[in-house]
Amino acid sequence: PYGWSGRILWADLSRGEFREWRYPGEMARLFIGGRGFAAKILWEFLEPGADPLGPRNLFIAAVGPITGLPGPNTGKLVVAAKSPLTGGYGDGNIGSWAAVQLRAAGWDAIVVEGAAEKPSILVVEDDKAWLEPAEDLWGLDTFQAYDRLVERYGRDAGILLIGPAGENLVRFATVVAQKGRSGGRPGLGAVMGSKRLKAIVVRGSRRPEVFDRDALMKAASEAIRAVRQSPSYGFWMRQGTMATVEWAQEASVLPAYNFREGVFEGYRGISGSYMEKIEVDLRSCPLCVMPCGHVIEDEEGRRVELDYENVAMLGSNLGISRLEEAAVLNRLADLYGLDTISLGGTLGYALEAAERGKLELDAGWGETRKIAGLVQDIALRRGVGDLLAEGSARASRKIGETWYAMHVKGLEVSAYDCHAAPGMALAYATSPIGAHHKDAWLIAWEVQHGRMEYSREKVRKLIELQRLRGGLFETAVACRFPVVETGIDPEYFIRLLRAATGLDITMEYMNEVADRVYALIRMIWVREHGGWSIEMDMPPERWFREPLTKGPLKGAKLDRDRFLEMLRMYYEERGWAPNGVPLPETLRRLGLEDAVPLAEKHAQRG
Template sequence: MAGWTGRILRVDLTRKKAVAQELDAAVAKSFIGGRGLAIKILWDELPPGVDPLSPHNKLVFATGPLTGLPGPNFGKLVVAAKSPLTRGYGDGNIGTWAAVNLRKAGYDALVVEGKAEKPSYIYIENDKVEVLDATEYWGLNAWAVEEKLQKIYGRDAAVITIGPAGENLVRFATVISQKGRSGGRPGMGAVMGSKNLKAIVVKGRGEIPLADKAAYQKLAVEAVREGSSSPSYSFWMRQGTTSTVEWAQEASVLPTYNFSEGQFDEFSKVGGAMVEKFETDLKSCPLCFMACGHWVPAESGTVEVDYENLAMLGPNLGIGDLSKVGELNRIADTMGMDTISLGNVLGYVMEASERGYGAKLGFEVEWGDYEAAKQLALDIAYRRGVGDLLAEGVKHISERIGGQDFAIHVKGLEVSAYDCHAAPAMALAYATSPIGAHHKDAWVISWEVKTDRFGYTREKAAKVIELQRIRGGWFETFVGCRFPWVEVSMSLEWYPKLFKAATGVDASPEYFNEVGDRIYALIRAFWIREHGWWDREMDMPPAKWFKNPLTRGPLKGAHLDYQGYNQLLDYYYELRGWDKNGVPTRETLSKLGLGYVAKELEKYVEVH
């Protein structure tokens, strides 16, 4: 089985036992790797309805057949589990040397099971796998732990860790690597914490088996050459994702005051031009020619800022100061929690104060109050005082104190940094994303604002699906960064060719698309099984975008329309082969080789 290493490493923390298991060739062909492998494992192995923070949940770190190879940015892996934030499928895609080293150590995936008796870390060096005592690291921030472990094991040891937020089971805690990388927005860090697992250290020295090494190397060089000679490459290298602030302001989609507006007066103070001016360093994931990690000074040191971080911790809170936004970002990174959810929670709290919910919260905080935001961020990480409630995420907080109409989430995952008052297709993308409201599966908004922006057409639903197939299917299964294609227009055509040279499998775009559809249907089934019911309300965007029009800017008065959105959702379901409630039909499941799933689904919903 070239391309794949053919082995999955399972570590049972309860019994301190590790075993390498063979990867079934049929599973590899049908699900490829990454997210595909993760959902297959979670569907097959989790007891239905399992508590995500119990030892019975499993934490999967899954690579794909291209991971770890030189070429257009294959230094990433998918981290997945049942989410403690949404109680559905959760994953993230993190750039880390652990992805490369895991493959070189001879594994396509690591599955962590059970719960360690005391704080522990996993050490992997090829076939040597140990569960070791991490008591002395418990309580330390994510960056400090990585430094300490690298002092012991050397700079070539890759480290994935959690911070205090993961230990304290903050429901949007992430896993952290290489300081600037954070992965697993829907609480993958909390799942790691619930297992008493502080860190994973990976060394690997083997060679990744390739079907045609010479052909692969030639293609990889050519693909990178195409990407790095793109006209947009030099601007990208100067500002990376941060120039999106200026773009979003221009398009009136910059989340402002808890997604009430699409423009922020002080946007330029936290935009790409400002980042370029103050940048101190540029860092990247392993094997990357695009280096998206722009570092800037913050109050207590430097930090990597990306578009989402700037928008959610700046305009969304009414803060227009790069060093202050950077400091909030730094707290999130060192504590190990997601900036997008943090920005939503803080935005929700500021709006709740403005709307008179202060007494229920026990305090008031005004828009733009940086000192209060900083204090709250730390209180969340340590679950101190009101931080204990805020650590549950906006859905849960709003169910407790009220204000559900301004809790900005879908299925419990807070919305990432694109306001959708005037972007129905992007609202659909959030609403149908397989992990809750995240932009990664279909960043349709850049296309949408250039077309019939306010329309609710079949074409828009089709575009969302097209992007979900590529972004959520291709890139999340062979596992590589999508930026070469999205940001510097490297052709998609390279990927089937690289895949064939690596694996020997003749992979057409249709093959990747079909795998993507299979994964989408299985993830949907997982959500249904874990919730025990389903209806189309689960695929609704936040109420605010319908009920509270924009009050300023060129699109003043814009809002989503319920009838139009429902039409869009119908188109989406029909094109996917799902019924009116968003349940995959029997025919669709069987066409995708998931006939066995229908039987399980019948226990919870009607399957047509």
């Protein structure tokens, strides 16, 4: 086959066994790769009710047909598992040489089950796989461990690893690649930790086979030229995602003080414009043609790669108005392997709970040094850090105040306040992994199109974005920024897919793949939770309860009834029942017959 190797590496760490699974060709056609493969594998092989931090959970790393090929920004891979943070489907998308190497080794995915007895490294070299001891690395931070792994396996090795947070099963620990590339927000690092897997190291020596190399090269060079000629390319190269700080402030969506407000008085000090003045380096994922890893030196003179989400969640959301201070927290998150968004959301919740006298905490808004201490406590599960390592949903239930815990399904909201953005709130509510912006960054469109409206048009736009971002880019597996940031035509990626696979793939075809993957992921959630209700898709109570008190949109908040109406429209558009379960006929149309019995049991019509 072209585009796929047709092989998945199955590693059982309990038994120390490694086997090749030649999966059916239909799986490639229906699910493409990446998130699609992850969803299919979890649906078929994950034991329902398995403890996410137990040996029966499956940890998956998957590439897609265009990963690692010529073309803009194809050095990405998807990591997925049942999430210890949400109890549902969880995934993330990381830029890493491991993506390129996995393809060169001739595997479309790695599935890891069981748990090793001792800290281990899974080494994959072309067709062979084995475990090596990692006792000497256990306890090391991700930078130290990365350096040791490079020494041991060489500069060209693809490396995915965890830090102390993953080892200590912090529920929002991530998987880290290179220094400062991190993914798998819903606790994928803890899943690796529970398997005592410090790292996965991959090397391959083959060139992936493609159907039509000339067509591939042509599409790739045209796409790269389009990126470089884009009017937004220059500004992107200067600020990357950091440009969003000033934009978010202007649009009143910059989270401040645990999402109490959408504007922050100190936004200039954490902005992209300020960053430009102190930037010391620019890094990127492999094969990237528009690098966005802007590096500055933090308060302590150490190098940190920044992103908007990190800076907003660990800056304005915690009342911190100096970039160099937010960077201290960002760096700690990278070192320990903690998700910056969930960390910022959980810390924001804790600071507010302390302010309300519900939690004893020796830290307040803007107190960076003390907050940094808390970050360490979380990673090492010390004192109150042990409670906060559970994430804001669990911590808030324990504390007994849940309405200002800013999460959906247990995953903390990314850095866009939604008091005045019902569509973005719906994007969080319906994201397949909990509140993440990656599937639908509706906010930019929404602020210009009837911002406070609850309309079907908005619902349709949301689904359009979910199909493109959560479908095409998560299954073909490449970075979505060439399309969503420099605005090149997504058709370039369809051409790459066609040239790689030889299949007659169109955008409509990929939209259907996206709908199939969405429906199947929803069925995984339904199975894990023993049913579903519309309340389980609701955004945080704060946005309905308490209006903004500052900025041009002062007084704005969401309307519960109108939001529910829009959520029902969303289900309708997707062919899901009014309680959020895909209808049997929808599943049949998408070729998901094996999920029909579960849907028949749980879908409540009207």
